[in-house]
Amino acid sequence: MKIIWSGRSHNYSQKDINYLTKIIKTADPLTQGHYLKSFESIFSKYIQKNNVFAVSSAAAALEIISLLLRLKKKDEVIIPAHTYCASAIPFARNGAKIVWGDIDVNTRVVDINDIKKKITSKTKAIVIVHLYGFACDFRKIIPLCKKKKIKIIEDCAQSLGAEIGTKKVGTLGDFSCYSFHAQKNITTLGEGGMVYVKNSDLAAKVPGLRHNGHCNFKFKRKNYWSPAMGNLDMDIENTWPYKFTLSEIQCGAGIVMMKKLDKLNNLRIKRAERFINYLKNFEELKFNSSFKSKKHVYHLVSASYTPSKKVNRDDLMQILYNRYSIKCAVQYYPLYKYSLFKKMGFGKHSCPNTEKFYNNMISFPFHVWMTNKQFNYMIASVKKVLIYLRKYR
């Protein structure tokens, strides 16, 4: 048996395919039509917030958010270094100085106390990334941010459905983004995203920002073509809009998957819990679990392998790959280590937990279209390797 690191997270049923086929055959228009409205409406109901807009990716969502922030040179944005690069790039492109936040040793998401230490008079925003599907409980920092007029952006690319208290992630901050990329808990045929903007005045600017500035004329026209078929305008100073539109078929896929989201998340939670329970006697492998809550929707199942003098994470990775054909991953190379960020002046950091976790972390294949047989094979194999490695610790 072989367990791949899949490039997709879930399957589409024949019923889904039939629905999508109907859209492919009949939708007119093929983009920016009623499936978009419907997808946004369903999503809005799910997170219990208005002002949501479907876009081409979570990166596009963050690009829009970073434009709405009206960043000025030397404005600082605190972003965890332990995340995917798209969490940071849009803010940097729009002029922010990135300050790298460290993670908490237990939760592996950004440490609120570390953020507090790094806030200065120039801090304009903080980015909370609910990584791995794990909801980062940042409620304690909200009053401070309000006082200092610091905006909170929730990056929920990996965590749609996770909750903080009784609220869905992405609804406690000022802005949030969601991803429907191929590997996310649900995907809109491989690419897609959603942006939420709390302030309604700012939210009103999103449709223009995502679609080349298209808008209606503010006056009633004599004819539908006078003075033009439509207007182009932007109600934001010195800002050009983008083309970040999501097609009707992608929105259709979003509609069918939103209906299944909770079921898929529950399947993930159940499997993850079984995985973690199965290995509970191996304290050298520490998961960031949160049993019996909706705090964690397990986009990924990652763990930290405590090294001994003779055995470390790389041994675990190697044996799983070479002997059991299980392709695990080591994820989230600290962003300050990449040439991309170094060249742009963001190579400095003070993130000891990020460093430590990266050196010891292992992320297991966890796509839900993995069969039970495959999954059972994987967890049994991991157990075998852990037992084997104990001999050499």
Place this chain on the structure above:
Amino acid sequence: MKIIWSGRSHNYSQKDINYLTKIIKTADPLTQGHYLKSFESIFSKYIQKNNVFAVSSAAAALEIISLLLRLKKKDEVIIPAHTYCASAIPFARNGAKIVWGDIDVNTRVVDINDIKKKITSKTKAIVIVHLYGFACDFRKIIPLCKKKKIKIIEDCAQSLGAEIGTKKVGTLGDFSCYSFHAQKNITTLGEGGMVYVKNSDLAAKVPGLRHNGHCNFKFKRKNYWSPAMGNLDMDIENTWPYKFTLSEIQCGAGIVMMKKLDKLNNLRIKRAERFINYLKNFEELKFNSSFKSKKHVYHLVSASYTPSKKVNRDDLMQILYNRYSIKCAVQYYPLYKYSLFKKMGFGKHSCPNTEKFYNNMISFPFHVWMTNKQFNYMIASVKKVLIYLRKYR
């Protein structure tokens, strides 16, 4: 009968649907996989050029091109004012001063002589838009551009398959973009684009620019995860990459449509010629035809209605809409007239032909999934209205 201005250009056959269904069910990964490679390869063969890259839209393609141009403040880019806004926005975003080029009265695409007049020592690039599917023959200006080191960008969003001499549009300049948006001659399920970069050194930067800077490490790694799963880098100074990726299913749609492109274009050409021939005795309605050549792939069929003292284009539009339920369009409001461009300082122009054509132009519904019956109804109705209006001229 009613003829709409459709939001899609063509249908998908059952065979296409079966192919797409297979991808939806089986593709792994769902983005950036072998369908992308295959689509690019088929496209490359079609235009007979290497260095083509599928992206999320033509606007994304132009964004990448504008980054590769390395624009500096005060650099000038000459762009026709008679085009869709996405032809101009990326260059302006990246610092260019837009200089509006006028169109030729007969071809309705940018006038090479007008461009010549507007070239200054600061001109860094010119954008040739093959609008309506009509190939703008810009060969005469190539030597001057070479001499002055001015880059030529071909915007082929509407003209895939059109030819200049024996060459496909998009292959004579330094850069080009193509669109697979819903209304284009072929579409990748509603959204999509392609970028061509002549210079191979610059082309090598495109994959990173379209996908968050992802690249391989330059050295052989000890393990597939050391120092990280992949690298992020950009070989361009002071530039952040974007997320402009096209999904595998969209690429699959591109693959099936590329096989049908010539057939669909020929259908368009045949219909357009029938339309134009049918109205050839009405010299008040002037088309920009180019019979018996592949110069024009008729993405749209537009014409200029010469006004008399008593009758003008608006009468033609109104009667077609109110009496015959045919929804025509008036297209390409000169870009300098939009608030979006005015606010950014690009309201100035010297484009008399652009003004004149806009005031008299009419664009007819021309999607190829219009039935023959509908098409015949449309052209017969236009003839009736022209005859009717002659009474009042």
